[in-house]
Amino acid sequence: MKKKFLAVVLGAAMTLSMAACGAGDSKSSTESGSKSGSDFKVGIVLDVGGVNDGSFNQTSWEGLQKAEKELGIKASYLESDSDGDYAANIENFIDDDCDLIICVGYMLADATKTAAEENPDQKFAIIDDATIDLDNVACLMFEQEQASYLVGYVAGLTTKTNNVGFVLGMSNETMNQFGYGYYAGAIDANPNVKVQGMNANSFADAATGKADANSMITNGADIIFHAAGGTGLGVIEACQEAGIYAIGVDSDQSSVAPKTVITSAMKRVDSAVYDIVEKTMDDKFQSGVITYDLASEGVDIAPTQDLLSQDVIDKVNDVKQQIVDGKITVPKTQKDFEAKYGDVYELD
Numbered sequence: 001m002k003k004k005f006l007a008v009v010l011g012a013a014m015t016l017s018m019a020a021c022g023a024g025d026s027k028s029s030t031e032s033g034s035k036s037g038s039d040f041k042v043g044i045v046l047d048v049g050g051v052n053d054g055s056f057n058q059t060s061w062e063g064l065q066k067a068e069k070e071l072g073i074k075a076s077y078l079e080s081d082s083d084g085d086y087a088a089n090i091e092n093f094i095d096d097d098c099d100l101i102i103c104v105g106y107m108l109a110d111a112t113k114t115a116a117e118e119n120p121d122q123k124f125a126i127i128d129d130a131t132i133d134l135d136n137v138a139c140l141m142f143e144q145e146q147a148s149y150l151v152g153y154v155a156g157l158t159t160k161t162n163n164v165g166f167v168l169g170m171s172n173e174t175m176n177q178f179g180y181g182y183y184a185g186a187i188d189a190n191p192n193v194k195v196q197g198m199n200a201n202s203f204a205d206a207a208t209g210k211a212d213a214n215s216m217i218t219n220g221a222d223i224i225f226h227a228a229g230g231t232g233l234g235v236i237e238a239c240q241e242a243g244i245y246a247i248g249v250d251s252d253q254s255s256v257a258p259k260t261v262i263t264s265a266m267k268r269v270d271s272a273v274y275d276i277v278e279k280t281m282d283d284k285f286q287s288g289v290i291t292y293d294l295a296s297e298g299v300d301i302a303p304t305q306d307l308l309s310q311d312v313i314d315k316v317n318d319v320k321q322q323i324v325d326g327k328i329t330v331p332k333t334q335k336d337f338e339a340k341y342g343d344v345y346e347l348d
Contacts, residue, residue, distance in 0.1 A: 038073075038074070040071075040073045040074065041074045041075075041096065041099050041100075042067070042074070042076075042099065042100045042101075042102065043075075043076050043077070043096065043098040043102070044060060044077045044078075044102040044273070045077075045078055045086065045090055045093065045103045046060065046061070046079050046104050047203065047229075048080055048081065048082060048107075048203055049203050049204040049231075050204070051077055053203075053229050053230035054256055055229045055233075055249060055251065056104060056105065056203070056229050056269065057230075060127065060269045060273050061077050063269060063270030063271060063272065064277065066274055067273070067277040067278065071278060071281060073277060073281070076093075076096075078092060080108075086103075086108045086110075087115065090108075090111055090112065091115065094115065094119055098122075099123065099280065100123045100276070100277060101115075101122065102124075102127070102276070102277075103124065103126045103127070104127050104269075105126075105129075105203075106128045106129040106174050108129075109131055112124055112129075112132060113131075113134070116132065116134050116137050117134065120134075120136055121136070122136060123137075123138075123285055124137045124138070125139075125140055125273075126138075126139055127269055127272065127273075128141065128174050129174070130289045133288075134287065136287060138276055138286055139290065140272045140276060140290055140292070141290065141291045141292070142269075142272070142291070142298055142299050143177075143292070143293035143294060143298070143330075144178055145177040145184075145331065146293060146294040146299050146323055146330050147181070147266055147267060147294065147299040147300055147301060148178045148185065148227070148265045148330075149182070149185035149319075149328075149330040150185060150265065150300075150301040150319065150320055150323075151182065151185065151264070152185025152186040152188075152189070153185040153188065153315070153316055153319055154262065154308065154312060154316055155182070155185070155193075155223045156186035156187065156190035156193050157312045157315060158223060158245065158262065158308070158312060159193060159223050161221070161222045162190065162192045162193050162194060163193070163196070163221050164186055164193060164194070164195055164221055164222070164223045164225070165196045165197070165198070165216035166178075166182055166198070166224070167198050167200055167209055167212050167213060167216075167224060167225070167227070167228050167232065167235050168197065168200065168226075168227055169202065169226075169227060169228035169231055169232070170200075170203065171199045171201075175227060176334070177332050179227070180330075180331045181330050181331070181332070182195070182225055182227075183195050183341065183345050184341060187341055189315075196219060196221055196348075197346060197348065198212040198216065198347060198348045199348070202228075203230055204229065204231060205230070205231045205234070206230060206233045207234055208231060209226065209231035209234030209235040209238075210237055210238040211238075212235070213226075213235040213238035214238045217238065217239070217242045221244070222245065223244060223245045223262065224238075225246075225247035226246070226247070228249070229250075232249060236248070236253065236257050236261060237257075239257075240257045240259075244260075245260060245261075245307070246261050246262070247262060247263055247265065248261050249267070251270075252264050252266060252302035252304050258306075259307075261304075261307075262308065263301055263302050263304070263305070263307075263308065264301070265301065265302075266299060266302050267298075267299055268298050268299065268300065271292070271297075272290075272292055272298065276290070294320065301316065301320065
């Protein structure tokens with residue numbers, strides 16, 4: 001059954017520019033006395049899919065590893081095999097007296113909020129959720145629709161069949177931003193393009209990702225973008241086996257399949273993680289929403305461009321500048337998307 005895109009969206013190095021980006025959206029800082037790096041402990045609770053998912057979890061951990069190397073902190077992570085692990089993992093880090101606990105993904109929102117309410121002196125950061133309004137929680141958000149627009153533009157210009165695909169890890173208010181941006185970019189680049197969309201309903205099921213991609217390939221898609229975490233590895237594998245292009249997400253995924261991954265919609269979670277760690281160490285922790293966008297290089301298109309023609313690169317760079325300059329506004333809600341492109345895209 002097809003499910004239409006739902007809900008309005010609520011809305012990591014390059015640290016200095018990132019910090020400036022979110023200042024207007026954040027509440028006043030909470031200070032608790034600085035520590036030296038060797039005494040400063042940060043724990044990161046990962047979502048399902050594992051630390052080596054090649055995407056969201058891995059990028060987050062890489063940002064914390066960079067902070068460990070450059071700032072001298074003590075860093076550790078806990079993996080979540082299911083949503084039942086979120087609260088226990090957070091509690092483990094609280095018991096370990098971590099100075100900052102970072103929760104990766106909106107699915108950890110309920111567990112994070114509960115723990116933050118019960119432990120008001122414990123600082124938290126959560127990635128991809130803006131619903132927690134507490135003085136000890138920083139919400140790290142991204143304008144992911146902007147990066148998705150750019151890779152959609154690549155797909156629209158590069159497809160030879162005028163048929164491209166999109167595999168979403170889960171349909172919800174945050175993740176749908178990837179879809180709105182991708183579809184908009186593809187359509188603006190190529191009004192004749194058809195976009196096939198499927199919701200895998202998982203971030204940790206490579207087999208489903210592969211099956212969804214194979215279905216799209218059978219139906220004519222020659223480029224497929226995934227925003228599906230570990231599930232997306234199956235999408236890339238299917239594209240590799242079929243000899244078509246894939247588009248990665250979160251990090252530059254060209255290393256996964258160098259002759260297959262044409263580009264990636266980068267979401268610099270690594271920089272955001274580094275940023276919030278450094279701020280907290282410097283007694284500049286800010287609660288509320290901190291937003292990372294294309295202008296601040298918090299999102300971007302991957303630097304690897306070996307499989308792109310110079311003409312496509314030039315056109316995408318031009319569009320990128322127009323977004324930064326405010327000449328192009330990428331839709332990030334269902335209402336904004338349908339106002340320009342109509343109610344024409346669905347997820348299977």
